[in-house]
Amino acid sequence: MESVTHAVSPAMLPQAVPVADFQWELADTFTLYFFTDGEFEFEPGQMAMIALAGVGEVPISISSNPDERDHIALTIRAIGFVTKALSRLRPGDVVGLRGPYGTSWPLESAIDRDLVIVAGGIGLAPLRSVIYRALNSRGSFGNLVLLYGARDPTSLLYERELHDWRGRFDMEVEITVDRGGPEWMGDVGLVTHLVDRAQFNAEDAIALVCGPEIMMHFVGEALTRRGSRSENVYFTMERNMKCGIGLCGHCQLGPEFVCKDGPVFPLTRIGPLMGVKEL
Amino acid sequence: MSTPQSLVNQLAQVEFFAGMALPELELLARHAHAADHDTDEYLLQRGRPASGFYLITSGRVSLELDAPRGRLAVQTLGAGDVLGISWLIPPHTWQFSARAVKPVSTIFFDTAEIRQRAERDVVLHDDLMTRFMQLMAKRLHATRIQLLDLYQPPAYQGGEQWSP
Amino acid sequence: MPYIIDAAGLADLLAVLAENHRLIGPRAEDGVIRYAPITSIEDLPAGWTDEHGGGHYRLQPRSDQAYFGYVNGPDSAKTYLFPARAPMWTYTDGNFVAAPDKGAPTAIVGLRACDLAAIAIQDEVLLNGPYPDSHYAGQRSEFFVVAVNCTTYGATCFCTSMGTGPRAESGFDLGLTEVLSEDDHFFLVEVGTDAGRELLAALEPAEATSAQCSAGDDAVDATARGITKALDTTDITAFLASNLEHPRWSDVAGRCLACTNCTAVCPTCFCTTPVDTSSFDGTATRERIWDSCFSLEYSFMGGHPVRQSGAGRYRQWMTHKLGTWIEQFGTSGCVGCGRCITWCPVGIDITEEMAAMRAGAGVT
Numbered sequence: 001m002e003s004v005t006h007a008v009s010p011a012m013l014p015q016a017v018p019v020a021d022f023q024w025e026l027a028d029t030f031t032l033y034f035f036t037d038g039e040f041e042f043e044p045g046q047m048a049m050i051a052l053a054g055v056g057e058v059p060i061s062i063s064s065n066p067d068e069r070d071h072i073a074l075t076i077r078a079i080g081f082v083t084k085a086l087s088r089l090r091p092g093d094v095v096g097l098r099g100p101y102g103t104s105w106p107l108e109s110a111i112d113r114d115l116v117i118v119a120g121g122i123g124l125a126p127l128r129s130v131i132y133r134a135l136n137s138r139g140s141f142g143n144l145v146l147l148y149g150a151r152d153p154t155s156l157l158y159e160r161e162l163h164d165w166r167g168r169f170d171m172e173v174e175i176t177v178d179r180g181g182p183e184w185m186g187d188v189g190l191v192t193h194l195v196d197r198a199q200f201n202a203e204d205a206i207a208l209v210c211g212p213e214i215m216m217h218f219v220g221e222a223l224t225r226r227g228s229r230s231e232n233v234y235f236t237m238e239r240n241m242k243c244g245i246g247l248c249g250h251c252q253l254g255p256e257f258v259c260k261d262g263p264v265f266p267l268t269r270i271g272p273l274m275g276v277k278e279l
Numbered sequence: 280m281s282t283p284q285s286l287v288n289q290l291a292q293v294e295f296f297a298g299m300a301l302p303e304l305e306l307l308a309r310h311a312h313a314a315d316h317d318t319d320e321y322l323l324q325r326g327r328p329a330s331g332f333y334l335i336t337s338g339r340v341s342l343e344l345d346a347p348r349g350r351l352a353v354q355t356l357g358a359g360d361v362l363g364i365s366w367l368i369p370p371h372t373w374q375f376s377a378r379a380v381k382p383v384s385t386i387f388f389d390t391a392e393i394r395q396r397a398e399r400d401v402v403l404h405d406d407l408m409t410r411f412m413q414l415m416a417k418r419l420h421a422t423r424i425q426l427l428d429l430y431q432p433p434a435y436q437g438g439e440q441w442s443p
Numbered sequence: 444m445p446y447i448i449d450a451a452g453l454a455d456l457l458a459v460l461a462e463n464h465r466l467i468g469p470r471a472e473d474g475v476i477r478y479a480p481i482t483s484i485e486d487l488p489a490g491w492t493d494e495h496g497g498g499h500y501r502l503q504p505r506s507d508q509a510y511f512g513y514v515n516g517p518d519s520a521k522t523y524l525f526p527a528r529a530p531m532w533t534y535t536d537g538n539f540v541a542a543p544d545k546g547a548p549t550a551i552v553g554l555r556a557c558d559l560a561a562i563a564i565q566d567e568v569l570l571n572g573p574y575p576d577s578h579y580a581g582q583r584s585e586f587f588v589v590a591v592n593c594t595t596y597g598a599t600c601f602c603t604s605m606g607t608g609p610r611a612e613s614g615f616d617l618g619l620t621e622v623l624s625e626d627d628h629f630f631l632v633e634v635g636t637d638a639g640r641e642l643l644a645a646l647e648p649a650e651a652t653s654a655q656c657s658a659g660d661d662a663v664d665a666t667a668r669g670i671t672k673a674l675d676t677t678d679i680t681a682f683l684a685s686n687l688e689h690p691r692w693s694d695v696a697g698r699c700l701a702c703t704n705c706t707a708v709c710p711t712c713f714c715t716t717p718v719d720t721s722s723f724d725g726t727a728t729r730e731r732i733w734d735s736c737f738s739l740e741y742s743f744m745g746g747h748p749v750r751q752s753g754a755g756r757y758r759q760w761m762t763h764k765l766g767t768w769i770e771q772f773g774t775s776g777c778v779g780c781g782r783c784i785t786w787c788p789v790g791i792d793i794t795e796e797m798a799a800m801r802a803g804a805g806v807t
Contacts, residue, residue, distance in 0.1 A: 012731075051729075054728075180351075183349075276688075
């Protein structure tokens with residue numbers, strides 16, 4: 001079975017890998033699966049660069065279980081030229097993969113503390129890998145809380161996993177949508193409201209946040225209001241990325257290269273940078 | 280139902296009443312009583328007179344409007360949330376309905392006398408207005424963010440070849 | 444310690460280099476001094492100098508026949524080490540194949556201290572990160588440098604402020620100082636590397652006298668004293684970081700055309716973007732081309748550019764070049780070569796913008 005091998009120098013050269021499986025998750029969001037035979041080990045929060053020869057290349061956070069080393073999964077939203085082309089791939093089609101790149105979620109710093117995961121929209125994708133990792137060693141952490149906000153019930157990503165996680169006794173899962181519709185029996189409202197109410201020790205907890213930048217900003221405020229310290233709150237940032245390896249310059253946010261100094265940053269570092277218009 | 284003094288102590292612990300002077304807490308406690316609601320019971324209904332406000336102590340309440348196509352929820356409230364602002368604002372009728380999504384325990388504050396007292400007592404008036412203004416601001420702020428539809432990618436206008 | 448050669452010796456030096464290298468040197472063409480392939484000393488711009496100013500460049504004849512009596516043109520080592528277009532890979536039959544990285548052995552004559560400082564800066568950015576740029580590494584190996592110490596300066600030069608010149612201290616295989624007087628015309632030659640020593644040995648040059656050395660030093664010192672343009676680099680990273688909302692950004696944006704000339708001629712700018720092409724036979728290629736933070740597409744994300752305004756883009760360039768570069772790479776990104784000032788169509792001067800901000804000035 002063809003699979004990924006380690007990217008060889010030069011660092012911009014992709015490895016040709018066939019798509020193993022393709023699944024639609026939502027109307028505009030899909031997941032590609034690749035067999036990797038243990039040759040593409042990654043830490044939760046890291047990303048891969050996926051290339052369609054002649055079309056383009058995009059960075060995508062890896063959202064599969066990092067401890068299932070035989071495969072990786074990339075959940076992608078089809079909204080632009082390259083991602084729409086990727087959405088037309090089917091098993092057997094060949095793409096180029098490079099990676100993993102970037103910093104990862106600091107799970108070790110959450111040992112013996114409460115772990116709060118706050119996701120907005122497709123932001124659940126970069127967090128799914130760290131949820132898997134945390135559940136794999138559940139005993140290492142205190143309370144495990146997932147707070148997830150989406151646009152509406154049809155936009156809830158990974159519904160099957162959400163149901164599984166809600167069914168666990170050792171994990172608190174709260175879901176809210178911006179607009180519910182007549183069929184929706186769950187919460188309606190902003191995800192920050194879930195932060196206000198969730199059960200965790202704010203002074204001590206580690207919070208991992210992913211979603212639109214404005215949403216992350218307000219979640220950070222809500223956490224701070226509850227007593228969280230900025231050094232314990234982590235965001236994953238996004239900027240225009242072309243190379244993913246700190247050479248092309250595009251992804252700079254102030255002095256930080258999002259691709260190599262990030263994409264995961266503590267709020268202490270990223271908060272002041274996020275506050276500057278057009279930085 | 281807890282004794283008035285223990286209710287005062289309980290209220291003093293609630294974030295919404297943080298920093299409230301003792302006489303005011305006692306006034307509120309005198310006009311408060313426990314109100315529990317089963318699933319699908321209405322705590323308040325749109326158009327009815329707004330006679331007070333609720334402090335939700337457990338459960339879930341859906342703030343919603345009834346439309347021909349069904350119930351349209353605008354926000355879900357839970358433990359620690361205050362429900363009911365219209366008692367302060369003319370014409371003092373509920374603008375939305377509030378329905379228990381699952382069994383709900385609340386403390387209901389009957390505001391008829393409290394309103395009269397506030398018209399004479401500037402300090403009480405200021406304190407209540409400030410608290411409810413802050414609550415309204417927080418709700419308005421959240422609603423505006425919801426309206427921004429942040430999770431939805433923007434519609435492109437011909438820039439497709441640039442974007443991944 | 445330095446040696447001495449005359450014009451004939453220089454001609455021999457170029458000839459020896461040309462035997463085993465693609466020889467690049469200054470030549471006057473199209474109204475500018477380019478760094479272009481040369482074959483002999485005859486191609487050098489003897490008797491020419493260049494007049495620089497904000498948005499101003501003219502070749503002017505000299506009253507003497509100095510070979511290196513010019514300052515700089517739009518080229519730098521970047522033209523060859525980090526060219527505007529470079530192939531990255533091709534895709535055929537389901538395989539990605541890397542393009543060859545190794546360049547032809549190249550010798551370049553005429554680079555200045557500021558250019559050498561720029562090479563060192565690009566080495567740090569492109570070779571010392573977690574993922575080295577293999578194309579740059581390929582061009583960088585077998586790159587023989589004959590540097591020239593400046594005995595003339597341009598009105599836009601400010602290497603003295605940046606600590607990068609006019610004397611070249613390192614980064615060259617051989618370093619020349621041209622000394623030209625009424626009765627004498629010679630070149631002091633310093634050896635920078637073993638490769639330089641070996642090459643020079645073939646010419647069997649004499650050692651320079653102390654008088655000759657002094658003449659060379661005096662010429663370079665006079666150049667340093669002549670440069671008046673200055674950039675105050677005191678606490679510059681912190682200063683720029685705390686002035687991101689300074690009104691001067693909007694002011695300069697009112698003049699800046701976002702034409703990207705400055706980033707094209709800057710010898711340290713390294714931003715690139717990949718270009719993917721495909722053909723009907725199913726093959727595809729990717730090449731890397733220069734990009735600029737001044738373009739709207741540069742920061743395009745999620746539907747629109749993060750840096751939409753000219754002020755935001757000018758601020759990005761200047762705060763990166765002078766400020767955040769130091770946090771990222773340990774040195775300034777600016778070598779004071781003045782090219783961005785010379786080649787700006789509207790003559791924006793990065794040193795003036797900096798001075799205006801420090802003075803608290805908002806609008807012109």
